[in-house]
Amino acid sequence: xxxxxxxxxxxxxxxxxxxxxxxxxxxxxxxxxxxxxxxxxxxxxxxxxxxxxxxxxxxxxxxxxxxxxxxxxxxxxxxxxxxxxxxxxxxxxxxxxxxxxxxxxxxxxxxxxxxxxxxxxxxxxxxxxxxxxxxxxxxxxxxxxxxxxxxxxxxxxxxxxxxxxxxxxxxxxxxxxxxxxxxxxxxxxxxxxxxxxxxxxxxxxxxxxxxxxxxxxxxxxxxxxxxxxxxxxxxxxxxxxxxxxxxxxxxxxxxxxxxxxxxxxxxxxxxxxxxxxxxxxxxxxxxxxxxxxxxxxxxxxxxxxxxxxxxxxxxxxxxxxxxxxxxxxxxxxxxxxxxxxxxxxxxxxxxxxxxxxxxxxxxxxxxxxxxxxxxxxxxxxxxxxxxxxxxxxxxxxxxxxxxxxxxxxxxxxxxxxxxxxxxxxxxxxxxxxxxxxxxxxxxxxxxxxxxxxxxxxxxxxxxxxxxxxxxxxxxxxxxxxxxxxxxxxxxxxxxxxxxxxxxxxxxx
Amino acid sequence: xxxxxxxxxxxxxxxxxxxxxxxxxxxxxxxxxxxxxxxxxxxxxxxxxxxxxxxxxxxxxxxxxxxxxxxxxxxxxxxxxxxxxxxxxxxxxxxxxxxxxxxxxxxxxxxxxxxxxxxxxxxxxxxxxxxxxxxxxxxxxxxxxxxxxxxx
Numbered sequence: 001x002x003x004x005x006x007x008x009x010x011x012x013x014x015x016x017x018x019x020x021x022x023x024x025x026x027x028x029x030x031x032x033x034x035x036x037x038x039x040x041x042x043x044x045x046x047x048x049x050x051x052x053x054x055x056x057x058x059x060x061x062x063x064x065x066x067x068x069x070x071x072x073x074x075x076x077x078x079x080x081x082x083x084x085x086x087x088x089x090x091x092x093x094x095x096x097x098x099x100x101x102x103x104x105x106x107x108x109x110x111x112x113x114x115x116x117x118x119x120x121x122x123x124x125x126x127x128x129x130x131x132x133x134x135x136x137x138x139x140x141x142x143x144x145x146x147x148x149x150x151x152x153x154x155x156x157x158x159x160x161x162x163x164x165x166x167x168x169x170x171x172x173x174x175x176x177x178x179x180x181x182x183x184x185x186x187x188x189x190x191x192x193x194x195x196x197x198x199x200x201x202x203x204x205x206x207x208x209x210x211x212x213x214x215x216x217x218x219x220x221x222x223x224x225x226x227x228x229x230x231x232x233x234x235x236x237x238x239x240x241x242x243x244x245x246x247x248x249x250x251x252x253x254x255x256x257x258x259x260x261x262x263x264x265x266x267x268x269x270x271x272x273x274x275x276x277x278x279x280x281x282x283x284x285x286x287x288x289x290x291x292x293x294x295x296x297x298x299x300x301x302x303x304x305x306x307x308x309x310x311x312x313x314x315x316x317x318x319x320x321x322x323x324x325x326x327x328x329x330x331x332x333x334x335x336x337x338x339x340x341x342x343x344x345x346x347x348x349x350x351x352x353x354x355x356x357x358x359x360x361x362x363x364x365x366x367x368x369x370x371x372x373x374x375x376x377x378x379x380x381x382x383x384x385x386x387x388x389x390x391x392x393x394x395x396x397x398x399x400x401x402x403x404x405x406x407x408x409x410x411x412x413x414x415x416x417x418x419x420x421x422x423x424x425x426x427x428x429x430x431x432x433x434x435x436x437x438x439x440x441x442x443x444x445x446x447x448x449x450x451x452x453x454x455x456x457x458x459x460x461x462x463x464x465x466x467x468x469x470x471x472x473x474x475x476x477x478x479x480x481x482x483x484x485x486x487x488x489x490x491x492x493x494x495x496x497x498x499x500x501x502x503x504x505x506x507x508x
Numbered sequence: 509x510x511x512x513x514x515x516x517x518x519x520x521x522x523x524x525x526x527x528x529x530x531x532x533x534x535x536x537x538x539x540x541x542x543x544x545x546x547x548x549x550x551x552x553x554x555x556x557x558x559x560x561x562x563x564x565x566x567x568x569x570x571x572x573x574x575x576x577x578x579x580x581x582x583x584x585x586x587x588x589x590x591x592x593x594x595x596x597x598x599x600x601x602x603x604x605x606x607x608x609x610x611x612x613x614x615x616x617x618x619x620x621x622x623x624x625x626x627x628x629x630x631x632x633x634x635x636x637x638x639x640x641x642x643x644x645x646x647x648x649x650x651x652x653x654x655x656x657x658x659x660x
Contacts, residue, residue, distance in 0.1 A: 012629045015644030047631035186587030189628035224571055225627050227640045255534055257569030260625060274529030276568040292526060334631065336592035341631030364593070373588055409630065411592045423591070427625065
């Protein structure tokens with residue numbers, strides 16, 4: 001009887017040698033005349049253990065990691081095929097504390113199934129959401145999404161149900177569903193993992209959205225930095241189409257071209273239309289006049305991929321998770337200088353300290369944690385003094401930050417926060433679309449001014465100027481790029497004054 | 509080398525699409541390694557756009573090149589997660605080794621090194637991508653492998 005061995009095909013697992021491990025496994029099994037079927041899955045998201053391989057045994061799957069290609073002969077010798085003991089054996093994946101503590105709803109299948117097998121998809125709960133949507137009807141489906149409390153997982157946190165209802169109520173000759181997979185925030189990879197590990201969940205989310213609002217065509221806009229995700233998503237669409245799944249809903253992938261600002265929804269629509277990715281003034285809202293001037297639902301990929309699970313198990317079950325107005329779960333991506341980096345899906349409400357220290361295990365370098373940037377390059381830097389902040393849209397806003405797309409980047413005590421503040425302004429300048437003046441010019445003037453601060457030139461006066469500039473950026477920019485760049489800049493200045501040549505205040 | 513016939517064929521391939529410009533430009537760059545100004549003229553005429561409009565799109569997006577790239581393209585991530593793991597120092601070492609700056613090509617045309625802002629490999633930082641293949645936990649040993657690959 002053949003033994004199934006699972007090796008991730010996720011880009012991050014490949015980046016640390018998963019392909020070499022897969023090749024070594026096949027070669028070594030051939031040499032030993034072992035009957036092995038290799039299955040390439042997505043990643044479970046435990047990146048310090050990647051490449052993590054799993055073998056199917058009568059007692060369930062047994063995981064080993066991190067495995068190098070050179071470990072393979074010894075692993076087979078020790079009885080990998082039976083799940084036997086070895087120094088790299090981590091046991092049943094579900095019992096690894098990092099996974100055991102999670103609530104996997106959006107990521108329920110990721111890392112377990114063959115991403116391109118519809119049989120696997122169905123066997124692990126796929127299609128159930130769409131079937132329920134057809135029972136509820138379009139209006140009932142929108143009501144269910146609204147009742148679940150699902151909000152935009154791209155960062156803005158806008159209620160998905162309201163967006164859908166607005167587009168559904170708009171009269172037009174045609175409508176569109178657009179999936180925003182332009183995941184540009186540093187520290188985030190949830191979209192990428194889903195596209196590579198469970199692409200059918202994205203397709204199901206989009207077909208449900210199309211049914212609910214009456215749209216016949218969908219676009220998935222994927223950033224060009226994700227060649228693996230593009231490939232898997234393309235293959236998944238072909239599989240779905242061949243299975244007759246996309247008869248009433250046409251689906252097409254569009255590839256970005258290295259512009260961060262295209263993650264902003266109106267810039268993304270401009271980009272699909274074939275123009276420079278420049279932000280549109282709102283109104284009109286995309287739900288009224290979006291892609292090609294038609295009513296358009298544009299949602300983040302995680303938002304759409306969560307919809308099938310919400311419909312399958314009901315809005316009530318989803319809304320039972322979370323805190324305050326942040327309902328359900330959030331895939332938190334723990335990254336940077338961290339010991340246990342990976343994807344942690346959990347109900348809203350975990351404190352930043354729990355995420356970084358208990359779950360993440362502190363820094364990878366072993367030095368003390370000094371700063372944590374939450375929510376990507378437009379998110380604030382949090383000092384340890386704010387580690388009690390619960391993971392919740394409103395709680396982060398109240399502390400002049402944002403949860404964004406759920407990225408958490410950890411820095412140790414070697415970080416220079418004046419350099420980080422400078423980088424935030426520099427990044428804004430590099431990626432500015434140029435449409436509005438505060439962002440286009442303010443970012444450049446900001447870099448010049450912070451360089452003077454770093455050089456010790458009229459520090460207080462120049463810091464006052466930066467604060468003033470940040471006010472202009474925040475209130476005068478058209479979109480989040482200019483509008484939120486002040487978060488990393490001002491949080492660095494406020495929480496880490498000593499890096500700007502100012503005395504440390506008592507009790508931050 | 510670019511050819512007008514191939515450029516026209518690429519445009520024709522996308523003729524039925526809504527908003528075909530970006531897919532066309534991606535295919536142009538995949539075929540020729542860059543977006544030559546002569547091709548901008550062909551594309552503009554075919555889509556009934558001005559050359560300025562197409563040039564505006566080409567120059568807006570970081571991906572589209574106005575000069576051919578080297579035989580290999582190495583993208584190094586410069587975003588925050590990679591910074592937190594010493595990515596800037598590693599990047600400096602790579603640039604010094606090949607004696608070029610950001611977005612430059614070595615004189616022998618061997619490699620172009622481009623800055624990128626996030627490859628989504630943030631839990632395996634510092635990260636890079638060589639000819640589309642992801643590379644994580646970049647250190648001096650991995651760097652030696654990359655140099656070996658490029659110089660081969």
